[in-house]
Amino acid sequence: MEHSDLDLLDLEELALDQDQNDPLLKSGEKASRISTPVITSETLDRVAHLEQIISRYEVQVFTLATHLTGCEEAAKQVCETVFTRLCNNYDQYLAEDLFANSFETLIHRMTYDAALPFLVGSFNNITDRTEAIANSLSKNRISDSFKECLRDIIKETVELR
Numbered sequence: 001m002e003h004s005d006l007d008l009l010d011l012e013e014l015a016l017d018q019d020q021n022d023p024l025l026k027s028g029e030k031a032s033r034i035s036t037p038v039i040t041s042e043t044l045d046r047v048a049h050l051e052q053i054i055s056r057y058e059v060q061v062f063t064l065a066t067h068l069t070g071c072e073e074a075a076k077q078v079c080e081t082v083f084t085r086l087c088n089n090y091d092q093y094l095a096e097d098l099f100a101n102s103f104e105t106l107i108h109r110m111t112y113d114a115a116l117p118f119l120v121g122s123f124n125n126i127t128d129r130t131e132a133i134a135n136s137l138s139k140n141r142i143s144d145s146f147k148e149c150l151r152d153i154i155k156e157t158v159e160l161r
Contacts, residue, residue, distance in 0.1 A: 046090060053103075054083055061111050068115040081114040082107070 058079065065078035086093070086107075093106065 050087055050090065053086065057107050058083075061107060064108065064111050065115055068112065069118040071118070074115075074118045078111060078114040078118070082110045085110060085114070 061082050062079050065075035069075050
């Protein structure tokens with residue numbers, strides 16, 4: 001992750017400077033559009049834990065996603081989905097103690113689930129192409145092609161012996 005050069009104190013000072021220079025605000029009034037986020041040590045621990053998980057599993061998730069989808073772009077989308085879901089459901093997984101017990105199973109399941117839409121799309125494309133080819137061939141050509149394929153298989157089997 002990239003960290004900004006500005007820390008929270010710098011952001012607060014910047015907000016105060018903007019408030020003082022804003023002619024629409026009455027003296028001493030603060031702009032409601034600027035609020036300083038409160039970051040607790042618990043939040044920092046959570047972010048650090050998520051960063052560790054992502055750095056530990058990102059290659060594994062990407063490799064599995066690439067294997068499942070067969071496409072690098074789809075694999076990137078799968079990774080993004082997996083780690084977004086992980087971040088969104090972090091408290092639930094922590095409460096169920098999944099990080100300690102079965103986290104690797106969880107991350108694999110999440111990867112498969114996120115890749116499923118890409119697999120269904122691929123399957124539909126293959127089915128559509130197969131149906132188009134079958135419809136374009138006459139029954140005789142299919143029969144001849146099938147016989148030729150069987151001959152090739154028999155030849156290969158005999159050659160292997």
